[in-house]
Amino acid sequence: MSYDTNTDFSNLPAKDRILLTAHDLFYRDGIRATGIDKVIAESGVTKVTFYRHFPSKNDLIRAFLEYRHRRWMDWFVDAIKRHGGKPGGGLMPLVPVLEEWFCNPIYRGCAFINAVAELGGVLPDVVEICSMHKQDMVRTIAGLLPENESRQRLAYAAATAIDGAIVRAQLESKTADKRESLQSLSVLLAALERT
Amino acid sequence: MSYDTNTDFSNLPAKDRILLTAHDLFYRDGIRATGIDKVIAESGVTKVTFYRHFPSKNDLIRAFLEYRHRRWMDWFVDAIKRHGGKPGGGLMPLVPVLEEWFCNPIYRGCAFINAVAELGGVLPDVVEICSMHKQDMVRTIAGLLPENESRQRLAYAAATAIDGAIVRAQLESKTADKRESLQSLSVLLAALERT
DNA sequence: GCCTTCATGTAGACAATTCTGTCTACCTGT
DNA sequence: ACAGGTAGACAGAATTGTCTACATGAAGGC
Numbered sequence: 001m002s003y004d005t006n007t008d009f010s011n012l013p014a015k016d017r018i019l020l021t022a023h024d025l026f027y028r029d030g031i032r033a034t035g036i037d038k039v040i041a042e043s044g045v046t047k048v049t050f051y052r053h054f055p056s057k058n059d060l061i062r063a064f065l066e067y068r069h070r071r072w073m074d075w076f077v078d079a080i081k082r083h084g085g086k087p088g089g090g091l092m093p094l095v096p097v098l099e100e101w102f103c104n105p106i107y108r109g110c111a112f113i114n115a116v117a118e119l120g121g122v123l124p125d126v127v128e129i130c131s132m133h134k135q136d137m138v139r140t141i142a143g144l145l146p147e148n149e150s151r152q153r154l155a156y157a158a159a160t161a162i163d164g165a166i167v168r169a170q171l172e173s174k175t176a177d178k179r180e181s182l183q184s185l186s187v188l189l190a191a192l193e194r195t
Numbered sequence: 196m197s198y199d200t201n202t203d204f205s206n207l208p209a210k211d212r213i214l215l216t217a218h219d220l221f222y223r224d225g226i227r228a229t230g231i232d233k234v235i236a237e238s239g240v241t242k243v244t245f246y247r248h249f250p251s252k253n254d255l256i257r258a259f260l261e262y263r264h265r266r267w268m269d270w271f272v273d274a275i276k277r278h279g280g281k282p283g284g285g286l287m288p289l290v291p292v293l294e295e296w297f298c299n300p301i302y303r304g305c306a307f308i309n310a311v312a313e314l315g316g317v318l319p320d321v322v323e324i325c326s327m328h329k330q331d332m333v334r335t336i337a338g339l340l341p342e343n344e345s346r347q348r349l350a351y352a353a354a355t356a357i358d359g360a361i362v363r364a365q366l367e368s369k370t371a372d373k374r375e376s377l378q379s380l381s382v383l384l385a386a387l388e389r390t
Numbered sequence: 391g392c393c394t395t396c397a398t399g400t401a402g403a404c405a406a407t408t409c410t411g412t413c414t415a416c417c418t419g420t
Numbered sequence: 421a422c423a424g425g426t427a428g429a430c431a432g433a434a435t436t437g438t439c440t441a442c443a444t445g446a447a448g449g450c
Contacts, residue, residue, distance in 0.1 A: 014399070029316040032227040035435060046400055047437080057436070108316060113362050117312035120365065121224040121303060131366045153382060160379035164359030167308050170315065171326045184355040187348060191386035209425075230409060241426055246411070 015053045017043045022064050027111050031061055031118050058123060061115075065129050068111045073136055075101075080140070088146045091158055091189045095182060098162065102169040102178040109170035113163070134159065154192060161188040210248045212238045217259050222306050226256055226313050253318065256310075260324050263306045268331055270296075275335070283341045286353050286384045290377060293357065297364040297373040304365035308358070329354065349387060356383040 009020045021043035025034040036057055040050050054060040079100055085093035101107060108114070112130035119126045141162075142155035165185040172178050204215050216238035220229040231252055235245050249255040274295055280288035296302060303309070307325035314321045336357075337350035363376040 030227075030313055032225075032313065033317050036437085037435075046402080048401090048439090049399060051437070052398075055437095109312065113308075114312035116362075116365060117304065117309035118225055118227065122228050127366060127368065134363070134366060153378070156375060157379040157382040157386075160359035160363055160376060161356055161383055162359065163362050164355035164357065167311075167358050167362060168329070168355055170311060171322060171329060173322065180351060181355060183348070184352040187352040187390070188356055188383055188387065191352075191390050192383065194389065195382070195386050231411085232409075241428080242411080243413090243427090244425060247424080250411095252410070 014043075014045050014049050018045055018050060018053060018060070019063055019067055022060055023067060026061075026064050027068070027108060027114075028106065031064075031115060036060075058125075061119070061123070062125065062129070065112065065115060065126065065133075069129075069133050069136070072111070072133075073140070076137070077140055080144070085144055087143055089144060091141070091144055091193055092186075093144070094141070094158070094162065094189060095186045098165060098169075098185065099178070099182050102165075102182065107169065110163070110166045113167065134163075137162075150195070154195065157192055158189060161185055161192070164188075209238075209240050209244050213240055213245060213248060213255070214258055214262055217255055218262060221256075221259050222263070222303060222309075223301065226259075226310060231255075253320075256314075256318070257320065257324070260307065260310060260321065260328075264324075264328050264331070267306070267328075268335070271332070272335055275339070280339055282338055284339060286336070286339055286388055287381075288339070289336070289353070289357065289384060290381045293360060293364075293380065294373070294377050297360075297377065298370050300370075302364065305358070305361045308362065329358075332357075345390070349390065352387055353384060356380055356387070359383075 009017050012020070018039065022034070022039045025039060025042065036050070039060070040047055043050075054063065076097070079097040080093055083093040083096045083100075085097070112126075112133045115126045116130045138155050138159045141158050142151055145151045145154055162185065165181045168181040168184070169178050172181060204212050207215070213234060217229070217234045220234060220237065231245070234255070235242055238245075249258065271292070274292040275288055278288040278291045278295075280292070307321075307328045310321045311325045333350050333354045336353050337346055340346045340349055357380065360376045360380040363379070364373050367373050367376060
């Protein structure tokens, strides 16, 4: 199973079913575009059950972001390992790692960046949650760099390049197009390592 | 006047008043979070007048994006000039240019990236509009680079770095924090030019 | 073993608000 | 005559959230 495809969770407990359904809908269509009623219908649960587990939509949104964070980070560190990333071994494995993500047909950018865009002006929590997510991402990237005084600075810069590639890949519809953002990322990371 | 502060447009014709009001609200709170009624009330216009100029909210959204594009691009090329950017003169003027933007108190990221995050799964137009906006941005950046065979590739990479800085600056609340995304951008562009 | 309690679930009506969009009726300046 | 404007009622849909009434199975005290 991948980091953002759920197939069938009809035999899970209600709370998990709700959360996984909300995850798929929130990520695919956006949080505001997804009504509670749709989550309820799609997860095969009743209103009472839903509101027992998540007293308000905002609670569901927060749960969604927490879940997404765990799931994405797990995929991220695993994918880095699978593509030959090692402590201090350099940034270049990140390119195939992100290619794996971008080329997934249901790719629609970073759930956290999207959430901030949708709700940043309205539900201030999400900015903080997204900040923490990105901090975790930077920590993981720093692990790929040698331990010297420029480590932090380079990890931040690499994370910035990655976020740029993430949003650009979101604009490139066909899989073939994704190569453009991946090439840009590759150019940036290679230049960074020559620093 | 700056690229994203409108102060008072009470003496403009109705259509412009609507568009400028929508611009400020859409950018600040998000497109979905802003109801038509709010735009109507805030621009001091009646419903009939509004719907005479914009038959549907989607029409207003498209008009907003077109207007934002013109306005942002005008600011961008002007700011580059003001910070010493010249044809073939290199990428580094982009750092103070973006600093000018990021440090504006009402900064809330790129309107196009935000629009895609909000509506990309629902109103497919916006992905295309945003793509064209970013293409224009790349063209302008390419003008700062020497005319050789790596120009396009470098301009894309620089634009990717800039988009990354844009979304990261959106997460850094205090003005002081914006220095982090700006430093990352500076590191990336400097590394790129050494290529 | 029995009874109670409680968490978890189903089914669906209903309230309150908000959102987009339409309609009638009238006014004003060119 | 007509473009552009005002004022505000109204329709229809969607949204979030509450409420009543009932079923079931597991845990714990007695």
